[in-house]
Amino acid sequence: MQNLVEIRDLKVEATTDSGRRVEIIKGVNLDIAPGEIVALIGESGSGKTTIALTLLGYARAGCRISGGNVRIAGKDMVTLSERDRAAIRGTEVAYVPQSAAAAFNPAKRIIDQVIEVTRIHRLMPAHEARQKAIGLFRALSLPNPETIGSRYPHQVSGGQLQRLSAAMALISDPKLVIFDEPTTALDVTTQIEVLRAFKSVMKKGGISGIYVSHDLAVVAQIADRIVVLRNGEVQEIGTTADILTRAQHPYTRALLAAFEPQPRGGEILVKDRKVLLEVKDLVAGYGAKHRDGLPLIRAVDEVSLSVEKGRNLGIIGESGCGKSTLARAIAGILPASSGTIIFENRELPSAVRQRSRDQLREMQIVFQYADTALNPEKSIEEILGRPLTFYHGMRGKQREARVGQLLDMVHLPNSLRHRRPQELSGGQKQRVNFARALAAEPKLIICDEITSALDTVVAAAIIDLLKELQRELLLSYIFISHDLSVVEAVCDEIVVMYGGRKVEEITPAHLQAPQHPYSKLLFSSVPKLDPGWLDALELDPELVRSYSKS
């Protein structure tokens, strides 16, 4: 049988600002049979999206396809004219972007955007396209398929929008659909519905797909074959079962190993258990204040928790559950409306401005996106040096030496100190972000989703670093994440949050199973490295409905 896609010796190069050429895809060969779904997996910068985009005959600004060919049903996307490529895009090859929220025009109704492809390529009359779209909405198990199209993008949930963007790609009956990390931005509970919908539609239509992701477990559910990429080169190609059970290449094994980090177990660092932080009935939120001083929208509603010295607390829940707001309220960035925060046996004022310099120093917060948490105009030395000067009055040689020690602690080479954040990789940036918190010599570090924007292997390395530093410095962490395996790897206690409230507190070391129905749903929604997991998974539909936000 002839392959639908044949990529031969594909090379893509980019030009840097000094005019130097860098090869980012170094001779990749890849075939996709009709009806087959192939996954491209690898860390960021491995070239997986770049390869996927060449199937549209497209290279991002500053890049160009410098060699090889990309044949789709016999037509070479590399040598075709731009006009011919445009005719293929959307009709034969379609694209589902990572962030549907950014891909939809907020000012136009969804249905008009979904059928836009048929209008551009004059495939069918508008009313026919509408009927077809409604059929697709039904196939993608969207609620109210007849009317959902007349809404605007902000009126549907993230998971629904992602399925709608798949409908947009499928409306023209393409032969090949490119999925570019379509579920990365979604919660685990939503991810399941989206994956199921994608899988059934693709199988029913016999459509080929290329699925770009860094999450091996997600890929295992949907792909027939997996291509492991690194630095623009194919490391290993194999069927899903082969890759998962009989991985040959060391890098693939590292990926698999990183997927299940070692649980922390009951490691005890401090003998006498002393409470470091205690939060009682904390209420925080946004909007105008009521007469009783409580905010209009309570993002955090009467949450109590405590953190002991040398022990870690995990906070888990889906986006919008108030976990980041809780972190901000504890750190004083968003002053709590009521409730008390007791740190080291003394009550903390609710706002940053009222806290003393030492109180601020002892509790540090590390944010999710190192890109926005590090000032792009400052060198690493300045970023790490400022808290040293500010809190400890260090200058000159002393400060320079301490910056070196800090870089060493987070396993970064000293030569990075004169670089700026954008010259570092994602994992390196997150290490700098963490080192800045260490510079203050804190007792408690609040980590707000610090591994969520990182690739599996890099995230696993950061987790190991966290544990190592905890042993050395006797730190305590509050670790906020939506990723259960990460939280289990780091934390002694886990708080499950839903709708601004704490629903359950779990101690993994006691092998305590979740009791609350929401915790059960959340825990069972985490994808496993088993290709049959999604098909075998049975969630109580009643339960899913009562906790879905749509």
Added chain:
Amino acid sequence: MSSSIPLFQKFGYRFSWVGMIGLSIILFWGIMALIAPHIIPHPVGEIVDEDYFGAISSRFWLGSDYLGRDMLSRILMGARYTVGISLAAVSIACFSGIVLGMTAAVVGGWFDAALSRFLDAMNSIPGKLSGLVVVAAVGSSINVLIVTLAVIYTPGAYRFARALAVNIHAMDYITVARTRGEGILYIIGSEILPNITGPVLADLGLRFVFIVLLLSGLSFLGLGVQPPYADWGALVHENIGGLPFGAPAVIAPSLAIASLTISVNLLIDNLPQKIRDRSA
């Protein structure tokens, strides 16, 4: 525009030749403004040509004006006023506008609201009109001109800087600085300013051009630099009668204004950029 000067590349910077041209023209006018009194061939106010709107000759390189005064000398001396007054005014306007704008973005609340409304109100008064009123009331001197022009252009610079700073202020690194306990001065000077320098400089260039034009406008109305001295705007105005004759007296100062304003913008759009790719 990708070609750059090897000298700059050696220091790790890239500087396009367009920016170089801009810089050289600005330097030329700057030097002329400084040394003008020593090199002008004829005194500024003296009638030296028996003809008016004289053509270009070996004696008068840029011809003569409507009274028969030497045009080259008048333009060189005019550079002092045009460059000097505009530069001083634009520096004051942008400095105060940017500092106030960043402070308003960081402090927020009542301070921001009150300052923004006050400066919006100032912005609603037409520039030429308020300049007219002030100069008519206080009388024209170089200091009055500088202050008036600076005050007229401060609200615009404020609005611009505030809009930029509000965006930067939403970034996590500002939150980190705040939770560290940093003061306003550190936040605006060290965290926000480096991130808005590019657009702020572009704005400065634009505002410089506006000020040159407004100064020329005021001179046109006789409220700018007083005779026998004249800035370039006044030179264009007083020689406008030479237009039908194609006299160099009206063309030369126009070209001078154009060359200065365009090259300021060429330079600002093509400032030397640090090369990020170190492995080259």
